[in-house]
Amino acid sequence: xxxxxxxxxTLSVQEGDSAVxxxxxxxxxxxxxxxxxxxxxxxxxxxxxxxxxxxEKKDQRIAVTLNKTAKHFSLHITETQPEDSAVYxxxxxxxxxxxLIFGTGTRLxxxx
Amino acid sequence: EAQVTQNPRYLITVTxxxxxxxxxxxxxxxxxxxxxxxxxxxxxxIYYSMNxxxxxxxxxxxxxxxxxxxxxxxxxxxxxPSPNQTSLYFCASSFGSEQPxxxxxxxxxxxx
Numbered sequence: 001x002x003x004x005x006x007x008x009x010t011l012s013v014q015e016g017d018s019a020v021x022x023x024x025x026x027x028x029x030x031x032x033x034x035x036x037x038x039x040x041x042x043x044x045x046x047x048x049x050x051x052x053x054x055x056e057k058k059d060q061r062i063a064v065t066l067n068k069t070a071k072h073f074s075l076h077i078t079e080t081q082p083e084d085s086a087v088y089x090x091x092x093x094x095x096x097x098x099x100l101i102f103g104t105g106t107r108l109x110x111x112x
Numbered sequence: 113e114a115q116v117t118q119n120p121r122y123l124i125t126v127t128x129x130x131x132x133x134x135x136x137x138x139x140x141x142x143x144x145x146x147x148x149x150x151x152x153x154x155x156x157x158i159y160y161s162m163n164x165x166x167x168x169x170x171x172x173x174x175x176x177x178x179x180x181x182x183x184x185x186x187x188x189x190x191x192x193p194s195p196n197q198t199s200l201y202f203c204a205s206s207f208g209s210e211q212p213x214x215x216x217x218x219x220x221x222x223x224x
Contacts, residue, residue, distance in 0.1 A: 006154070032210035034213075041218075043215030043217050043218055044155070044215050045215065046212040046213065049212060051210075089154060098168065098209035099170055099171070100157060100209065101157070101171070102147075102154045102155040102156070105154050
């Protein structure tokens, strides 16, 4: 079945710097790749998603890139702010299933 | 306000005592899902439902049951809870399996 690996597990950056989180997936036919942000005591919240027919997608300071050949996708956060501190999860939807497989999460800390 | 509501938010109980965690959404979503979150393991899908009376197993269904008698409700049932089911549980809903999921705020279960 689908397996999603996420790195790093923790990431500390200075305010204003960029942060990059990477995920790899195993099912080459996976089609949908969302990213979720989880703040303390809350449920995850979608921040951006990308489908397999697109290589890159941006939303203000957040971007996601997808490399289908290498089977990996990355979350890029520019000009980080303290409120970006949270746990981030990537996920992939395997082909011909209605499941969603999550990575193990990255704890991002942005220091002022 | 669009939301996914889980109850209870916290529960401490004993091995073998049947319990139900309720989940309700007010967004007319077809797809609903249950996840458990454990340290180092990320979010793992327990069961999901594509629509009323349609449910299917996720990656970790053992020891759990679900039902989908109405579109808005998707209860998670632990018939005979065991300590290895101590975890943080999230319910989510969306318009489809490859659409943004809206998560509840979680239910923390402790099985002694």
